Amino acid sequence: xxxxxxxxxxxxxxxxxxxxxxxxxxxxxxxxxxxxxxxxxxxxxxxxxxxxxxxxxxxxxxxxxxxxxxxxxxxxxxxxxxxxxxxxxxxxxxxxxxxxxxxxxxxxxxxxxxxxxxxxxxxxxxxxxxxxxxxxxxxxxxxxxxxxxxxxxxxxxxxxxxxxxxxxxxxxxxxxxxxxxxxxxxxxxxxxxxxxxxxxxxxxxxxxxxxxxxxxxxxxxxxxxxxxxxxxxxxxxxxxxxxxxxxxxxxxxxxxxxxxxxxxxxxxxxxxxxxxxxxxxxxxxxxxxxxxxxxxxxxxxxxxxxxxxxxxxxxxxxxxxxxxxxxxxxxxxxxxxxxxxxxxxxxxxxxxxxxxxxxxxxxxxxxxxxxxxxxxxxxxxxxxxxxxxxxxxxxxxxxxxxxxxxx
Amino acid sequence: xxxxxxxxxxxxxxxxxxxxxxxxxxxxxxxxxxxxxxxxxxxxxxxxxxxxxxxxxxxxxxxxxxxxxxxxxxxxxxxxxxxxxxxxxxxxxxxxxxxxxxxxxxxxxxxxxxxxxxxxxxxxxxxxxxxxxxxxxxxxxxxxxxxxxxxxxxxxxxxxxxxxxxxxxxxxxxxxxxxxxxxxxxxxxxxxxxxxxxxxxxxxxxxxxxxxxxxxxxxxxxxxxxxxxxxxxxxxxxxxxxxxxxxxxxxxxxxxxxxxxxxxxxxxxxxxxxxxxxxxxxxxxxxxxxxxxxxxxxxxxxxxxxxxxxxxxxxxxxxxxxxxxxxxxxxxxxxxxxxxxxxxxxxxxxxxxxxxxxxxxxxxxxxxxxxxxxxxxxxxxxxxxxxxxxxxxxxxxxxxxxxxxxx
Numbered sequence: 001x002x003x004x005x006x007x008x009x010x011x012x013x014x015x016x017x018x019x020x021x022x023x024x025x026x027x028x029x030x031x032x033x034x035x036x037x038x039x040x041x042x043x044x045x046x047x048x049x050x051x052x053x054x055x056x057x058x059x060x061x062x063x064x065x066x067x068x069x070x071x072x073x074x075x076x077x078x079x080x081x082x083x084x085x086x087x088x089x090x091x092x093x094x095x096x097x098x099x100x101x102x103x104x105x106x107x108x109x110x111x112x113x114x115x116x117x118x119x120x121x122x123x124x125x126x127x128x129x130x131x132x133x134x135x136x137x138x139x140x141x142x143x144x145x146x147x148x149x150x151x152x153x154x155x156x157x158x159x160x161x162x163x164x165x166x167x168x169x170x171x172x173x174x175x176x177x178x179x180x181x182x183x184x185x186x187x188x189x190x191x192x193x194x195x196x197x198x199x200x201x202x203x204x205x206x207x208x209x210x211x212x213x214x215x216x217x218x219x220x221x222x223x224x225x226x227x228x229x230x231x232x233x234x235x236x237x238x239x240x241x242x243x244x245x246x247x248x249x250x251x252x253x254x255x256x257x258x259x260x261x262x263x264x265x266x267x268x269x270x271x272x273x274x275x276x277x278x279x280x281x282x283x284x285x286x287x288x289x290x291x292x293x294x295x296x297x298x299x300x301x302x303x304x305x306x307x308x309x310x311x312x313x314x315x316x317x318x319x320x321x322x323x324x325x326x327x328x329x330x331x332x333x334x335x336x337x338x339x340x341x342x343x344x345x346x347x348x349x350x351x352x353x354x355x356x357x358x359x360x361x362x363x364x365x366x367x368x369x370x371x372x373x374x375x376x377x378x379x380x381x382x383x384x385x386x387x388x389x390x391x392x393x394x395x396x397x398x399x400x401x402x403x404x405x406x407x
Numbered sequence: 408x409x410x411x412x413x414x415x416x417x418x419x420x421x422x423x424x425x426x427x428x429x430x431x432x433x434x435x436x437x438x439x440x441x442x443x444x445x446x447x448x449x450x451x452x453x454x455x456x457x458x459x460x461x462x463x464x465x466x467x468x469x470x471x472x473x474x475x476x477x478x479x480x481x482x483x484x485x486x487x488x489x490x491x492x493x494x495x496x497x498x499x500x501x502x503x504x505x506x507x508x509x510x511x512x513x514x515x516x517x518x519x520x521x522x523x524x525x526x527x528x529x530x531x532x533x534x535x536x537x538x539x540x541x542x543x544x545x546x547x548x549x550x551x552x553x554x555x556x557x558x559x560x561x562x563x564x565x566x567x568x569x570x571x572x573x574x575x576x577x578x579x580x581x582x583x584x585x586x587x588x589x590x591x592x593x594x595x596x597x598x599x600x601x602x603x604x605x606x607x608x609x610x611x612x613x614x615x616x617x618x619x620x621x622x623x624x625x626x627x628x629x630x631x632x633x634x635x636x637x638x639x640x641x642x643x644x645x646x647x648x649x650x651x652x653x654x655x656x657x658x659x660x661x662x663x664x665x666x667x668x669x670x671x672x673x674x675x676x677x678x679x680x681x682x683x684x685x686x687x688x689x690x691x692x693x694x695x696x697x698x699x700x701x702x703x704x705x706x707x708x709x710x711x712x713x714x715x716x717x718x719x720x721x722x723x724x725x726x727x728x729x730x731x732x733x734x735x736x737x738x739x740x741x742x743x744x745x746x747x748x749x750x751x752x753x754x755x756x757x758x759x760x761x762x763x764x765x766x767x768x769x770x771x772x773x774x775x776x777x778x779x780x781x782x783x784x785x786x787x788x789x790x791x792x793x794x795x796x797x798x799x800x801x802x803x804x805x806x807x808x809x810x811x812x813x814x
Contacts, residue, residue, distance in 0.1 A: 058458035064449035253689035282660035
């Protein structure tokens with residue numbers, strides 16, 4: 001019998017099941033109040049709009065095209081619509097600067113594949129989106145800590161990367177309401193990051209999955225828009241690659257995301273996709289395009305009204321029920337609040353107890369740290385919980401944490 | 408300005424545009440008769456069946472699930488239906504042995520990622536499916552020639568691989584009506600391949616994209632079925648990974664394919680998919696499942712009737728119009744006939760002339776050879792051409808070749 005481990009490539013050893021996916025299963029247990037899932041509330045999906053456009057596609061002249069193979073760069077009308085949306089946030093892009101992916105997760109995988117040789121360094125925040133670490137891990141990189149607005153010099157990054165056996169290839173971050181912390185990088189931090197990337201001569205991967213979901217405060221231009229301001233507006237001279245998603249605004253089940261950037265990079269990614277899965281679903285790209293053209297802003301408005309209320313509700317409940325020594329972020333958008341427990345308290349141990357007694361689920365923060373730190377942190381999602389669940393769940397969790405700190 | 412080439416990973420240098428994709432554009436030129444595209448005839452897509460199931464999904468209780476995130480291994484009812492189909496061709500598999508991919512192309516990419524370290528050797532036929540070479544290329548392998556039924560010893564493969572700086576990791580082939588040759592490996596050849604793989608202790612990747620499309624002759628059990636016969640039926644002791652597709656039977660635009668094999672391998676691939684694109688489109692998997700459950704055999708029957716007639720028509724036209732010195736395969740299924748021109752005649756040069764004078768398109772065979780040989784070969788597809796186009800196109804091509812051989 002074949003000893004598979006012997007013939008697997010070394011990169012396959014990096015593939016590990018995420019505990020978060022396991023936690024998502026708790027959503028189906030009626031006795032548990034779950035703040036674990038980072039998924040959109042299905043009650044907000046534009047079902048009727050999708051029903052109507054699929055029906056239209058099947059009745060119209062493009063039905064054969066919808067079911068046929070199509071080009072790897074993606075459906076042109078969707079890329080045109082995206083170019084219009086990008087212009088609204090300060091990013092002047094042509095369709096050739098826009099590439100359709102099967103969710104923005106695929107964009108992260110492709111960027112890892114494009115940039116990372118084994119032992120190259122990726123700069124990521126501590127904590128960062130777990131799915132980005134999983135995507136990049138397949139290409140066997142090292143990680144170093146990105147601190148937007150911080151004071152690490154280019155030289156220290158360069159030296160650490162050389163010592164690790166490679167070079168710094170990119171800085172990855174979510175600048176708006178990030179997963180997992182909900183925090184936003186301010187304009188000064190973004191400018192400083194552009195300086196750092198320029199000095200290191202590396203790419204910036206801007207994960208904009210939550211960017212449309214701002215509930216209050218003033219919008220900050222995307223990093224790519226700030227870079228365009230610096231260089232006179234020529235996207236083909238930029239180093240920032242903007243990764244967007246329809247999963248948080250329209251629906252994740254269609255698997256349609258996108259990337260915007262320098263055409264030199266986009267062309268490479270298109271070739272990569274041609275070899276990797278040919279193209280994203282033709283019919284789903286058409287459906288997303290029609291729904292977006294007809295009512296993207298209205299749909300986003302609907303979601304924002306619900307999620308912002310849930311965020312307010314969770315922040316109020318935390319204020320009311322959390323004992324001293326626990327602190328949390330105050331996100332201006334997105335789906336997440338990040339809790340820091342008293343030093344020494346362990347999020348994973350707390351979860352185990354919580355599932356037994358308080359019957360509340362969340363994600364221990366440790367999984368989001370490339371260096372395995374962050375044991376005393378938690379990620380709480382408010383996207384799928386109603387007011388009552390939030391009030392009850394935070395109350396029960398507060399009681400548990402209070403008893404732990406007393407103990 | 409960033410020098411991108413400096414920060415791209417070395418694997419990115421393997422990404423090249425395929426000339427075949429360029430040739431596909433000729434399908435839209437009304438003055439050209441094209442036998443180039445290896446794509447299904449959209450006139451045969453089950454449009455009404457798809458229209459009906461999408462409508463049903465949107466009206467039913469699973470609409471939220473259809474638009475939501477789902478599990479990386481794929482939609483369970485579809486995996487159950489596939490288990491039933493596999494049983495019919497001698498492959499006893501549980502749903503845990505079945506994994507849904509975004510087209511079988513994605514399966515090939517994942518297998519490259521799972522098995523190949525740079526300089527490892529992949530065994531492929533000369534010629535082989537170009538998309539497989541493109542998928543594997545990203546992982547920087549070497550290739551050695553697989554000759555099913557041939558006499559290369561395991562030692563010569565092992566030595567050549569070691570000399571190339573790695574080890575043999577798998578044998579890849581399409582055993583039924585392969586792209587590009589249309590040829591089928593007989594049972595003895597499959598058994599011999601199983602012996603070779605066992606002696607080399609490597610995996611076999613069985614690309615079964617065309618397997619359902621047999622027009623005559625007796626079906627030969629899949630390689631995975633023959634391996635199961637040898638080991639008493641335990642799929643978790645097999646080394647063959649079977650890659651299937653709905654692109655040639657139902658529709659490619661939904662991007663739904665599948666893999667069947669040893670659960671140890673499937674589990675790794677599921678983790679890989681989780682990190683690479685989370686999962687294939689939920690709604691499309693549901694739609695494929697419903698259409699397949701209700702009428703897969705009828706749909707395949709419809710396609711086979713049309714394609715087998717076109718194959719007959721093309722074979723008759725070749726017999727009628729090709730000059731001496733030209734030979735071709737007689738496929739029992741699939742979409743392709745493979746022509747061998749007189750030695751010294753160049754397929755690419757012939758194509759250039761043909762587009763000028765005969766106005767007939769095909770694919771020069773060289774692209775399908777990992778070693779760059781095969782200059783005097785052509786791939787002709789009959790899937791999208793009607794009788795009249797075939798008669799006219801082959802006649803004009805025959806005249807051109809005759810004038811070339813005379814010259």
